[in-house]
Amino acid sequence: MPRNLVQAHEKVKGLEWEPTYCLPEVKYPTRFHIPKKAKDPFRHLIRDYMAMETEKDNRQYGFLDGAVRMDNPNQIEPRFAEALKPALAILPFAEYAAGKCQGMLISAVDNQELRQGYLAQMLDEIRHTQQEIYLGRYYMKHYADPAGFDIGQKGFGSQLLASAGRAFFETFVAGDPIECSFSLQVVGETAFTNPLFVAFPNTAAANGDHATPTVFLSIQSDESRHMANGYATLVTMLSDDRNLPLIQEAVDKYFWRGHIFIDAFLGALTDYFSVHRIDAYKNLWQQWIIEDWVGSYIARLEKFGLKAPRWLPHAQQNIAWMNHSAAIAAFALWPLSFWRYDVMTEKDFAWFEQYYPGWYSHYGKFWEEYRRMADPREGQIPAMLFDKLPPLCQVCQMPCVFPRQDISTVRVVEKDGNKRAFCSEACEWMFDLEPLRYVGYTNWYEKFDGRDLAEVVLELGYVRPDGKTLIAQPHLNPEHMWTIDDIRRLHYEIKNPLRQ
């Protein structure tokens, strides 16, 4: 007789027992009050879960095997291939942190039904770490310019802007375990994985990359269950009124943290590394974040006392410009990367002006200069166009360039006797809530202050196997590649803009 899923799930829940041979140990204390009653909408059972994941892996790895035979890795637009180098370097850390978060939740949440979902998620996160590293390996082995894929994990650890990714993803695993669940499952996975693992693959496919959609859509099929884990955790916490202010604070904090990193990073990859664009990132954001996450989810919770994230209006102001400002911060210091950039053409200019009216007046001159400076014989990098580098936010570690240079929300203030920069009112608010969490962070500029750019590039290992040619290049042209000698000739000193 076939097994009944609903009945089997009910039966498995009944197998829980309270151990009498040891005292329960609180490993991860929480401020939240955790009710006993909870539901897992996906009714996870390990036997079904294993069969499902095996099928997913068979389909994904089967495709990748066949794709190599068809030389699919070299049908990708070279500009888009470069986007995968940072993306596939940063994401495994997020997955690993997400897996650790499940360990914290299993320990902290005394509810068998939720724990079953967390357990499956922990296994998922390990799977995702392997999938993303495998996808990087796939391109490293088979793509025409593998430099950068080979040092992704090492490169990520010390890259200027990747520090911001690490700072955000650490919120999955640092602090109160229920807050980590909100950062990861309610905000990160329910709001931001859709632009990343659904919309971005659509752009990837348009740019000749069929491996990333295959892997990312498979990952996202697990994220769907993680969204349900987040929802189950949220409604469970919401059923005790004492938790409401804590839930609100968590949603306020982590929506902003997700927005400031993911929207800048993914927005820049989507708009500046595509040749064939599906839509502007700000429109994808409007669809997936505002309409679907806020409109169909968070706004419906208002009658239960939860308000929309406090900083949502600031994010709505940011979104039209922030990825352009982030792109300039990244492209200006291109030698400090382990991927290549491309020049923006007249066709790109027209697209930007069409989708972001006013773009040329704010950014056009930079991109014209960038194009000129792409040739090493010019002897300049675009960072030289600016008097000083933008400071890094003490909370999110993003360069303080948002939403746009002329209307920047940066604030440099004295905190405990030190000059600190914040990209926004929201990040300063977060610092004041938990200063000890952020004061000890030594940022990238502080580590490399006063050093020559060439020395730093060598120390970070961002050179190709010939020991001279940089991994990063400001263009995709196989001719006129920059070498470390070109960088030495610049005599460009890294200066911490907050140097006392």
Added chain:
Amino acid sequence: MTEEKKVAARDTVGLVLMGSEEADVAVEILQEERPDLRITKTNCYYMIEGEGKIEIDVNQVGERLGRALDVPSFLVVMSSYYGRAQVEEQKFGVYAELLQLEENPTGGRPAGRS
């Protein structure tokens, strides 16, 4: 600068099915039974959106495919959704209601608040 505005709550739900034979059949059935749904085929997935709820009878999908299909096997191609998801014996659904907080449209008992 983008204008900020309050975001109103809505009943719209959505489902993303990755391109596959299961998705082709599920979409075929939904087009027959729910002509109100908005279904878009992108480069690599179907985006299915509608008001209130979207439910997929996995038995029916299996019958048209000519092989047995259970819910976990169908979830292999269910990439994403927005709304509240719920797994039943032979059905996968996404609902506008806040399951456990509001009335449960699948007939289960709402958890209610303490």
